[in-house]
Amino acid sequence: MLSMRIAVAGGTGTVGRYVVEVARLRGHDVVSLSRSEGMDLVTGRGLEQSLAGVDTVIDVAGINSTATKKAVDYFTNASQNLLAAEKQAGVKHHVALSIAGIDQARSGLYAGKLVQEDTVRHGDVPWTLLRSTQFHEFVPLVVQAASAGPVVMVPKMFTAPVAASEVAEALVAAAEAGPQGRVPDLGGPRTEQLAGLVRAYLHRTGRTGKKVLEAPLPGPMGKAMRSGALIPAPGSAVGRQAFQEWLDALPH
Template sequence: MNIVVVGGNGLVGRNVVRRLRGKGHEVAAASRATGVDIVTGKGLAQVLEGAEVVVDVSNSPVLVGEAPCDFFKAAIANLLEAEAAAGVQHHVSLSVVGTERLGDSPYFRGKAFQEQRIRESGLPFTVLHATQFFEFLLDIVEVSVYDQALRLAPAYIQPVASADVAACLAELAVRPPRNGVIEMAGPERERMSEIIQRFLTQIEAPYDVVADPLAPYFGARLASDSLLPGTDAHLCAMDFDGWIEQSEYWGASW
């Protein structure tokens, strides 16, 4: 099968590419590093020539402000147009659990727009909603820290390992389109403020966590269940302790 992974040099994309190639598929990793820019459309027609499936795991290089919304709007317009012209038969997209509930956030508003365009495109599709990656905990820290403290909502999250997400995407890419959304999450539900404190303790970061119900999450106000999956979500086995023990942070000398 001829498959193009958009964002194929990123955390999840590299893993998806490796898994699909390991199964004997012809796979192209599309990214700015390979001459493909989905925001401008540069290189898309060339990389999609002959493609049967597109797996889109691209992400905005900026996570705060209006930039993510602008990124997703431009990217999905160019990508769907190029896919239609190339005769792509299946569009697989990675999104986030809770996207439809977080319209106050430019990031999630952009993701919701992306999903709407996919549904309206007429292309067969599958959207995977995943909870926050364990690897994303550091990003939450970086955008939340101020003066040695982090103010975080006590909303619940159920993080998942990016490797499990990549395995699911690789499997979905070679299956028939669902024309709908699938949810996946990790096995443990924990308050964001508490798991971030656990993470900071493990990496010996000198920050204090303050639980604040009014603290924004990438511009959105969170209810206790805003980031939780539904009852039909696929739950993976890798928990926080298992992930941290095999991560780059375990035993690191800071």
Template structure:
């Protein structure tokens, strides 16, 4: 199966390309580094020629509300049009858990717009909403920083390792279109302010973490359960306490308070 991964040179994309290749698929990384620009359409027709599946994991680094929404809308329109012309049979889009609960705010607004375009297109699809990646934890802390302090809301979240996300995405991409959504999350639940209060010293980051119920995340103020997946979420296997990136070189892991989460066994198509 020929599977084109848009954003295939990024964190999730590169893992996905490697994993699909190991499963025997022809996995192609498409990004501006490889001459494919979904914003302008440059290189899209060539990259999608003969593709069975397209997986869109591209992201926009900027967090300005208007700019990020414009990126996802323009990129997705161009991509879906090129897929229809190429006869692609399955479009897989990586989205965020919480999209739909805050559709008019920040990054959630942009992902909601992207999902709407995917659902309305002629190409069969699967939308995979993931929770926050372990690998982005430090960036989340930095986004909440001001005056040498980090403000975090006392809300719950269930972060996941990028390896788990890539593995589950690969299984869904190689399977039949869901024509609906699936959610992916880590195996443990944390309160966000407590998580960073315990995790940051292991990164050699000793900024004070303040609990602030109004602290925004991706431009939105959160309710207690906004970032939590539903009961049917596919859970990864990597625990934060076992993830190598949890500590700085030469550092020591800090204890993390865990919450209870009902585990769900991954279906066969999502195991890796």
């Protein structure tokens, strides 16, 4: 396997830090692109200089917002700026991470990811697109965002959570394989209810006094969550680590 120069957009995030680690362990020269390192995908600041000599870009950057307009604006600007800088720098391959099932839930963050996918497909850089389910690390974020005093309100949702580290491995493997278009979705080994995952996480972290309340979300997004539409279809790639295994490995 030949060593490449790989740039990771969002290299300090939940998946990005694993992508950086995995790529370096596999002998690649890695550049991390993040605001903390002087790059801004939304404005394009610092991108062209950072992509000098880069063979492949892995884009795992994101936004912490469920507002549809914010998500669409972010992914539109970030993807267009990144692809334009890649073309200018002579980058040969763009790898993007998306979310499983978003065709059935076209609002919020998912609307932004659909715009990102469309931008990548119609861009000038050969591409690979991997959709994955939510990561195990999604559960602590839900607890943080949905807590109100002693109560955690969670949407009724079926998911097949996957380890962020395994998503990173798949992305680096895709980078090494070269442009492939859309590859099989990646999900975790078990289908779970989000409320049950949240209860298990609260128990593991000693917050047994919190009460988890489950409620159906309205609209197409809520329907997709409840129906299992966000679970990868048969024939998709399946991760190794179940949520409980990830939970058991957390430090006390």
